[in-house]
Amino acid sequence: MMCGIGRQHEPQDAGGTTSDAVFAALLEDSAEELYEFAPCGYLSTLMDGTIAKINHTLLDWLGLERDAVVGRLRFTDLLTVGGKLYHETHFAPLLRMRGEINGIALEVKQADGGRIPVLVSSVVKHGSTGEPLLIRTTLFDARDRRAYEEELLRGRKVAEEARKRADADRTRLQEALAVLQQSLLPDSLPTVPGMEAAAHYHTASPDRLGGDFYDVFPVDGKRFVFFLGDVCGKGPEAAALTSLTRYTLRAAALHDPDPVAALTTLNKVLHERYTDSGDPRYCTAVFGTLEPDPATGHVAVHLASGGHPPALVLRADGTAGYLPTPGGLLVGVLPDARFATAATTLAHGDTLLLYTDGLTEARIGEDRTSLYGDDGLLAFATGRADRHPRAVIQALTGLLDGFGDGLDDDTALLALGVPARSTISSATRNH
Amino acid sequence: MSPLKITARDATTGPVVEIIGELDYASASRLREQLAALSLQPGRRLVLDLAGMEFCDSSGITALLAARTQALAAQAEVALAAVPGNTLRILRIVGLDQIFTLYADSDAATRA
Amino acid sequence: MDVVRRNNVTVTGNPDGPVVVLAHGFGCDQNMWRLTVPALAPDHRVVLFDYVGSGRAEPSAFSEERYASLDGYAQDVVEVCQALDLRDAVFVGHSVSAMIGVLAADAAPERIGALVMVAPSPRYIDDDAYRGGFTASDIDELLESLESNYLGWSAAMAPVIMGNADRPELGEELENSFCATDPEMARVFARTTFLSDSRDDLKKVRVPTLVLECNDDVIAPREVGAFVHDAIAGSTLVTLEATGHCPHLSAPAATNAAITEFLAALR
Numbered sequence: 001m002m003c004g005i006g007r008q009h010e011p012q013d014a015g016g017t018t019s020d021a022v023f024a025a026l027l028e029d030s031a032e033e034l035y036e037f038a039p040c041g042y043l044s045t046l047m048d049g050t051i052a053k054i055n056h057t058l059l060d061w062l063g064l065e066r067d068a069v070v071g072r073l074r075f076t077d078l079l080t081v082g083g084k085l086y087h088e089t090h091f092a093p094l095l096r097m098r099g100e101i102n103g104i105a106l107e108v109k110q111a112d113g114g115r116i117p118v119l120v121s122s123v124v125k126h127g128s129t130g131e132p133l134l135i136r137t138t139l140f141d142a143r144d145r146r147a148y149e150e151e152l153l154r155g156r157k158v159a160e161e162a163r164k165r166a167d168a169d170r171t172r173l174q175e176a177l178a179v180l181q182q183s184l185l186p187d188s189l190p191t192v193p194g195m196e197a198a199a200h201y202h203t204a205s206p207d208r209l210g211g212d213f214y215d216v217f218p219v220d221g222k223r224f225v226f227f228l229g230d231v232c233g234k235g236p237e238a239a240a241l242t243s244l245t246r247y248t249l250r251a252a253a254l255h256d257p258d259p260v261a262a263l264t265t266l267n268k269v270l271h272e273r274y275t276d277s278g279d280p281r282y283c284t285a286v287f288g289t290l291e292p293d294p295a296t297g298h299v300a301v302h303l304a305s306g307g308h309p310p311a312l313v314l315r316a317d318g319t320a321g322y323l324p325t326p327g328g329l330l331v332g333v334l335p336d337a338r339f340a341t342a343a344t345t346l347a348h349g350d351t352l353l354l355y356t357d358g359l360t361e362a363r364i365g366e367d368r369t370s371l372y373g374d375d376g377l378l379a380f381a382t383g384r385a386d387r388h389p390r391a392v393i394q395a396l397t398g399l400l401d402g403f404g405d406g407l408d409d410d411t412a413l414l415a416l417g418v419p420a421r422s423t424i425s426s427a428t429r430n431h
Numbered sequence: 432m433s434p435l436k437i438t439a440r441d442a443t444t445g446p447v448v449e450i451i452g453e454l455d456y457a458s459a460s461r462l463r464e465q466l467a468a469l470s471l472q473p474g475r476r477l478v479l480d481l482a483g484m485e486f487c488d489s490s491g492i493t494a495l496l497a498a499r500t501q502a503l504a505a506q507a508e509v510a511l512a513a514v515p516g517n518t519l520r521i522l523r524i525v526g527l528d529q530i531f532t533l534y535a536d537s538d539a540a541t542r543a
Numbered sequence: 544m545d546v547v548r549r550n551n552v553t554v555t556g557n558p559d560g561p562v563v564v565l566a567h568g569f570g571c572d573q574n575m576w577r578l579t580v581p582a583l584a585p586d587h588r589v590v591l592f593d594y595v596g597s598g599r600a601e602p603s604a605f606s607e608e609r610y611a612s613l614d615g616y617a618q619d620v621v622e623v624c625q626a627l628d629l630r631d632a633v634f635v636g637h638s639v640s641a642m643i644g645v646l647a648a649d650a651a652p653e654r655i656g657a658l659v660m661v662a663p664s665p666r667y668i669d670d671d672a673y674r675g676g677f678t679a680s681d682i683d684e685l686l687e688s689l690e691s692n693y694l695g696w697s698a699a700m701a702p703v704i705m706g707n708a709d710r711p712e713l714g715e716e717l718e719n720s721f722c723a724t725d726p727e728m729a730r731v732f733a734r735t736t737f738l739s740d741s742r743d744d745l746k747k748v749r750v751p752t753l754v755l756e757c758n759d760d761v762i763a764p765r766e767v768g769a770f771v772h773d774a775i776a777g778s779t780l781v782t783l784e785a786t787g788h789c790p791h792l793s794a795p796a797a798t799n800a801a802i803t804e805f806l807a808a809l810r
Contacts, residue, residue, distance in 0.1 A: 081677065086570075088761055090570045233456070329529065
């Protein structure tokens with residue numbers, strides 16, 4: 001740049017003269033002076049660290065006289081104790097192994113007790129036969145840099161702590177959610193004499209409590225009750241509603257296991273609990289009773305539905321069909337709701353399948369625009385109608401997994417079946 | 432996938448609210464807020480025109496039910512116009528086709 | 544986990560020779576022995592390894608709990624000996640490793656038959672009449688420095704500190720470089736090393752022992768060498784003409800001569 005300016009003033013020639021003058025001025029800066037007053041510290045030591053030569057800049061930083069240093073101190077004497085330890089355990093071995101070391105951050109002590117962070121580089125000078133002769137070291141003032149690094153470290157530490165806290169919070173939340181979720185579903189299905197029961201719960205998101213529920217339990221000496229449903233909405237509010245619904249239905253069933261009576265009780269509870277609050281909440285539910293006939297082993301099913309998709313019956317002969325419950329109203333909407341009832345008998349090898357609409361509302365097809373639908377489910381079930389409940393649930397679990405991101409809702413499945421008569425047991429019964 | 436758009440106009444029968452786009456968990460609260468701002472006179476009819484509604488989930492249905500509760504509280508009627516096939520199917524499953532008065536389109540809903 | 548992989552175990556030298564295990568100290572890894580191995584290899588089976596948390600040992604095997612005491616490191620030694628089924632091995636430990644060797648020999652006497660303690664110190668902090676060379680606050684300063692990472696971060700470390708994903712090669716390069724340890728693990732090793740007090744353990748030594756000290760060592764001063772020698776009955780003390788804490792690097796010829804002489808006398 002300076003040369004450029006010179007040329008501007010004297011465009012033809014003479015610029016050379018100006019440059020020469022500039023360089024001449026530079027040349028007055030002898031190598032010795034450059035060494036002494038360079039903008040970094042220079043230091044040469046014997047292989048044992050004894051300081052043989054040190055420049056003015058470094059003496060100035062240290063606040064020491066040359067005579068007090070040369071031949072008297074070692075490089076490590078200039079360092080803080082922490083620096084000394086680091087030097088002995090890291091710096092010196094590395095330098096010995098490699099013959100050079102670059103940009104190590106250390107601190108030098110000043111005569112007045114202060115400290116200067118420096119970046120140290122060293123190189124070993126070898127003699128003609130390759131034996132190490134001395135160590136040449138440069139030190140750069142790293143005060144600004146160190147302040148910056150400290151900021152970075154502080155920032156990183158804060159971020160790290162925040163991340164750890166967030167992780168811990170998240171884990172705690174997920175554990176709490178898992179416990180809550182478990183309270184919404186039975187730990188395991190009870191053994192229903194003469195029947196086999198299987199269930200599956202698909203959670204759309206581990207972070208969100210589901211709104212589907214089911215249960216199976218005995219109500220009196222001869223009957224079992226089952227229900228399955230879906231509350232509107234997601235998250236904690238839905239979970240609160242699910243909890244209320246599950247325990248209301250359990251209590252109602254013990255009082256009167258009649259399906260319509262139980263749903264009517266639930267309807268009243270939900271309507272009274274939520275409608276007046278200005279935040280109405282509803283659910284769909286199927287509620288039913290199972291009554292085995294001790295003589296035949298067949299099970300009579302009576303159920304009622306409040307706005308829930310129809311149950312599916314899989315017959316031993318390989319056929320399947322819906323058990324329609326049209327007109328049953330969403331539970332909790334109206335003070336006096338109507339519920340639709342249906343009844344069937346499960347013979348040996350027959351299975352009743354209850355599901356929530358996550359299954360039938362799953363999106364399928366390349367662009368995820370078509371619904372799996374009632375027809376899809378019916379076709380799937382027909383091909384597997386002769387299987388026992390656990391196998392049916394297993395097949396449906398595979399189906400749900402296959403939906404991938406086409407399934408974005410929680411889905412509950414409950415299969416209740418009468419086992420097929422095995423040859424031996426049927427022979428026993430026939431005699 | 433289009434965001435929810437809600438427009439309101441007055442017909443001789445009462446307010447007509449057009450619901451265009453997706454009525455789901457994320458957008459249902461907006462419908463509820465906008466409906467809450469409507470003034471409904473006794474004996475009038477709130478028409479929810481669903482001709483442009485592309486999607487409605489359980490939260491959307493809850494919002495429709497909230498509209499019904501609001502209308503009934505004001506001694507007004509509520510009607511759904513041009514319910515899309517899929518939503519109609521769901522309304523039937525949950526029995527709400529018996530609760531709402533349904534019209535083929537908003538003209539029919541505002542004629543009476 | 545496979546111990547040989549976990550501790551990056553290397554076996555070299557004469558497969559039929561008596562076994563020598565070389566153990567690095569705080570700060571580096573098995574490369575520290577680069578100048579020692581050639582002197583031992585012709586007549587000895589030489590076993591090298593990295594402690595978990597150092598060098599190329601498996602980082603996932605690190606546990607702050609286990610390595611918060613020297614016993615954890617001694618366990619590494621015993622497990623390496625077991626994995627290779629070593630018997631009567633000579634354990635050469637540098638710095639803190641010398642004390643780790645004492646603990647390992649006590650825990651598995653059938654595995655370790657002799658000890659070479661290079662620049663050992665059973666206690667770094669001064670304590671009444673005992674002179675370790677450091678005050679408690681000196682060690683605190685080192686630990687504080689290490690803990691806040693203010694010390695020993697090479698300039699190249701800055702992008703790593705920032706977690707600079709744009710330049711992954713920096714982290715790679717540092718990982719590949721000798722002495723580059725994970726700062727968290729280095730902090731644990733430093734704390735365990737410099738706060739330990741193994742003076743009482745010296746009395747447990749029942750095997751032939753060579754104590755090698757440097758005549759000018761900031762970390763392990765002469766008084767400490769004398770203390771170790773006195774505490775171990777029958778031990779041999781050799782003072783090397785060497786400056787610093789790593790005589791096997793700064794004075795390899797003298798160090799190797801002392802070790803081979805000791806090894807020869809064992810036969």
